[in-house]
Amino acid sequence: MRVTYYPGCSLEGTARDYADSIHGVCKTMGIELQEVPDWNCCGATAAHSIDHWASVDLPGRNLELAEQVGNPDMLVPCPLCFNRLKSAVHEIEKGSQGFRTRLSRAAPKIWDLANFFATDNMLEKIATSVKNPLSELKVVSYYGCMASRPPKVTGEPNYENPQSIDRIVQALGATGMDWAYKTECCGASLMVSRPEVGVRMVAKILDMAKRVGAQAIVVSCQMCQLNLDMYQERIEAETGKAFGLPVVYFTELIGIAAGLPGASDTMSRHFVDPVPTLRKYLG
Amino acid sequence: MEQTDLTPDFSFLERAEAAGPFNAAECFQCRKCTNGCPASFEMDLFPDQIIRLAVLGQRNEILQSKTIWVCASCETCSTRCPNGVRIAELMDYFKELALRAGVTPALPKVAGFHQAFLENIRFTGRVFEGALLPVWWLKTGQIGERLKTGELRNDLKQALGLFGKNRMSLAPGKIKGRSEVKAIVRSSR
Numbered sequence: 001m002r003v004t005y006y007p008g009c010s011l012e013g014t015a016r017d018y019a020d021s022i023h024g025v026c027k028t029m030g031i032e033l034q035e036v037p038d039w040n041c042c043g044a045t046a047a048h049s050i051d052h053w054a055s056v057d058l059p060g061r062n063l064e065l066a067e068q069v070g071n072p073d074m075l076v077p078c079p080l081c082f083n084r085l086k087s088a089v090h091e092i093e094k095g096s097q098g099f100r101t102r103l104s105r106a107a108p109k110i111w112d113l114a115n116f117f118a119t120d121n122m123l124e125k126i127a128t129s130v131k132n133p134l135s136e137l138k139v140v141s142y143y144g145c146m147a148s149r150p151p152k153v154t155g156e157p158n159y160e161n162p163q164s165i166d167r168i169v170q171a172l173g174a175t176g177m178d179w180a181y182k183t184e185c186c187g188a189s190l191m192v193s194r195p196e197v198g199v200r201m202v203a204k205i206l207d208m209a210k211r212v213g214a215q216a217i218v219v220s221c222q223m224c225q226l227n228l229d230m231y232q233e234r235i236e237a238e239t240g241k242a243f244g245l246p247v248v249y250f251t252e253l254i255g256i257a258a259g260l261p262g263a264s265d266t267m268s269r270h271f272v273d274p275v276p277t278l279r280k281y282l283g
Numbered sequence: 284m285e286q287t288d289l290t291p292d293f294s295f296l297e298r299a300e301a302a303g304p305f306n307a308a309e310c311f312q313c314r315k316c317t318n319g320c321p322a323s324f325e326m327d328l329f330p331d332q333i334i335r336l337a338v339l340g341q342r343n344e345i346l347q348s349k350t351i352w353v354c355a356s357c358e359t360c361s362t363r364c365p366n367g368v369r370i371a372e373l374m375d376y377f378k379e380l381a382l383r384a385g386v387t388p389a390l391p392k393v394a395g396f397h398q399a400f401l402e403n404i405r406f407t408g409r410v411f412e413g414a415l416l417p418v419w420w421l422k423t424g425q426i427g428e429r430l431k432t433g434e435l436r437n438d439l440k441q442a443l444g445l446f447g448k449n450r451m452s453l454a455p456g457k458i459k460g461r462s463e464v465k466a467i468v469r470s471s472r
Contacts, residue, residue, distance in 0.1 A: 009410035014450045040408045040464045045356055046400035047468070049378045052302075054401070057467045061460065100467065149358035150371075159362060185321045185357035192416070193396040195434075197325045197353065204321075230441060269448040 004071040004108050005033035006062060006085070008078035009041050015078075015222030017269040021251040022077055022113070024260055029125055033075070036066045042084040045189055053099065059088040060101025067106045074108040075116055079146035079221045080188075082112045083154060090153045112147040112154070114220035114250060118164035126171045131259035132281045133173030140177050140214040141165035141250075142205065144224040145185050159183070165218055165250050172257040177212045181205050186227040202227050203235050206243045215277050216246045218253060225249065230271045246274035256281050292340025299337065305373040309366035310334045316360035316370050326350040327389075330360050330370050337373065346381040350374075352390035395423035405468045408458035413451060416442075 011019040026033055043051070043058035063085060066074050076082040089110070092103050116122065141162075148159040156162060162183065166176040184205055191198030206228065209217050219225050229247040236243055247270070255263030256278060264282045267275050275282070296307055310331070317329040327349045328336070336344050345351065351374050360370040378397075381388060388394035399419035403410055416438060420426050429435035445451040458464070 010412070012409070012456060013412040013452050014445055016450050016452075017448070038459050040458055040460060041404045041410050043404070043468075044400065044410070046397040046404075049356065049375050050382055050394070050397045051401060051468065052375070052379060054468045058404070058464070061463060061467065145357040145359070149362045150369075151362060183359075185355050185359065187322070187355055188357075189396060190322070190353075190355050190393070193393045193419075194325070194353070194390065197322060200324070201321055201355075230444070234437070269450060271444065271448075 001030060002032040002034055002071055004066050004069045004074040005035050006039055006066065006074055006076045006081060007035065008076070008081035010222050011077060014226055017266040018077060018222050018225070018249050018251070021249055021255055021263075021266050024262055025251045025254050025258075028129065028258060028260055029122075034069055034071060036062055036069060036074075039065060042081045044080055044084065048084070048087070055084065056088045056091045056096075057100045059084045060092065060099060060103075063088060063103060063107060064101065066108055067104055069108070070106070071108055073111055073116070075111050075113050077113040077220070077222070079112060079144060080223060082110065083146040085110050086153050086155070112156075112164070112220070114143075114147065114164040114168070115156075117250070117254070118167045123167060123171050126168060126254060126258075129254070129258040130172055132257055132283065134169075134253065134257050134281055135173045137174040137216070137278075137281070138177055138214055139169055139174050139216045139218045140179050140209045140212060141169060141182060142209070142217050142219050142224060142228070142247075143182050144219070144221045145183060145188075147220065148183050165220055168250050169218055169253065172253055174253070176218075177214050179208055179212045179214075181208045186224045188223055188227070191227050191231060198227065199231070199235050199238055202231060203239050203241070206232065206235065206245055207239075207241065209245055210241075210243055214245065216248055216274060218248055218250050220250055222249075232272050244272065246270060246272045246277050248274050248278075259283050289339065289341070292342070293338075295340035295342050296337055299373065299376055302376060303369065303372065305369045305376065306367050307334050307337050307373060310338070310364075310368050311366060313365060315363050315365065316368075319359045319363050321357060321359065322353050322355050325353045330354075330374075333374070333377075334368060334370065337377075343386075345377055346384065346386040347389055349389040351377045351381065352388055352393040392419075392423050392425065395419060398422065401468050405465050406461075407455040408461040408464045409456055411452070411455035413453060414455065 048055035187198035187201035
C-alpha cells in the first residue's frame with residue numbers, strides 16, 4: 001500500500017526518533033511512505049496566531065504538492081500539521097477569498113497518523129503482528145489538542161474522549177487506564193516562551209497520569225512528547241513531585257510488541273528512560 | 284462597585300466579524316469557555332470577558348491584555364461554546380491586530396517567539412530548530428536575563444541533550460520553493 005506522507009519540520013529535528021519509529025513500523029506493515037516533494041513548514045501556531053493569510057497558504061502549498069503525488073491517502077504524524085492542513089482545506093472550501101491556494105478534487109484524504117492506525121483494517125494487522133504482548137503494562141493515552149479540536153475542522157467524532165491510541169494499545173495487549181486528561185493542553189510553545197505557565201500545565205497532566213496508576217504515557221504528538229518528557233526533570237524539581245513517567249510514541253509500542261528489529265533503538269533517545277518499564281517486552 | 288465611563292463602539296466588532304466571522308455577538312455569557320480554559324490562571328481578563336469587551340468595542344483593553352498572548356490555541360473554548368463563538372480564532376485575530384496596529388504586546392516574549400518562528404520559515408522554508416531559540420533570544424533581548432536567571436544554562440543543557448540523542452539537526456534543510464514561502468509569509472514582518 002502506497003500513501004503520501006507529510007512529516008513536518010520537527011520530525012527532521014527534535015522528533016527524529018518518532019520519524020525512525022514510523023518508518024520502521026510502516027515498512028513491516030507494507031505501507032510505503034511517499035513524501036510530499038519539497039514540502040514546507042505548515043506555519044504552526046506562529047502563523048495562525050499572527051498571520052492569518054500565511055496560516056492558510058503555507059499548508060495550502062503543501063496540499064497543492066500533495067495532490068500531485070496522486071495517492072488517495074496522506075498520513076500526517078504531527079497533530080499540529082494535521083490540524084493546519086485540515087484548517088486550510090476548511091477555509092478554502094468555505095469559499096474564503098484572497099488566498100493563493102487552489103485546490104482541485106484530487107486532494108488526498110488527510111489522516112492523523114494515530115487515526116489511520118486505529119482503523120479496523122489496520123488494527124487487525126497490528127493485532128496479528130504482535131509477538132510480545134504488552135500484558136500487565138498499564139498506560140494512559142494522551143492525545144493533546146490538535147488531532148481533535150475543533151471538531152468542525154478535524155472531523156474527529158470523539159473529540160472529548162478520543163479512542164485511536166486506546167484501541168491500538170489494547171490491540172498490543174496493554175491496559176489503557178481511564179482518565180480525564182486525554183485532550184488536556186500541554187501548553188505547546190508556552191513551555192519555551194512562558195515556562196512558568198507551561199510547567200504548571202504539564203505538571204497537572206503528569207500528576208493525573210500517575211494518580212490513575214499509569215506506568216507510561218502513550219502519545220502521537222511530538223510536541224506533547226517533548227513537553228512531557230524533556231521537561232519532566234525540571235517539573236519534578238519545581239513541583240517537588242516524583243513522576244518518573246516515560247512518554248512513548250504509539251508507534252514505538254507497536255514496534256516493541258511486534259518484535260521489530262531495531263524497535264528498541266529509540267529507547268535511548270528519550271529523556272525519561274522507558275527501558276526499566278518496558279524491559280520485559282524488549283527482545 | 285466603581286463606575287467607569289464606557290462608550291460602546293459597535294463598529295469594532297463589525298470589522299472583526301468581517302474578517303471572521305467569529306460569531307461573538309452570539310455569546311450569552313455562560314462562561315463555559317473560561318471554565319474549561321487550561322491557561323486561565325495566567326490571564327488578566329478571562330475569555331468570556333474578552334468576548335464581552337469585543338462586543339462593546341473596547342479595543343485597547345483587549346489588545347493590551349495578557350490574555351490574548353497567554354491563549355495557547357488549544358481550541359477547548361471554541362469546541363465547547365454552545366453558541367458557536369470561535370473564541371480561540373478571535374484571540375488569533377486580536378494577536379495579529381495588536382501587532383499590525385503597533386500595540387506593545389503585554390507578553391513580548393510570546394509575541395516575539397511567533398515572529399522569530401515565521402522569520403525562521405522565511406529563510407529556509409522549514410523550521411530550523413537550531414536557530415529558532417537563539418534568534419528569539421536576540422530578537423527579544425533576553426540573553427542577559429537568561430544568563431542571570433540560569434535559563435540559558437537550562438537551554439544549553441537541553442540542546443546538548445537533544446544533540447546527544449540525535450534529535451537535533453545542525454544545518455537547516457533549505458527547500459527549493461523558499462521564494463514561494465517567502466512570498467506567502469511576506470506580510471507578517
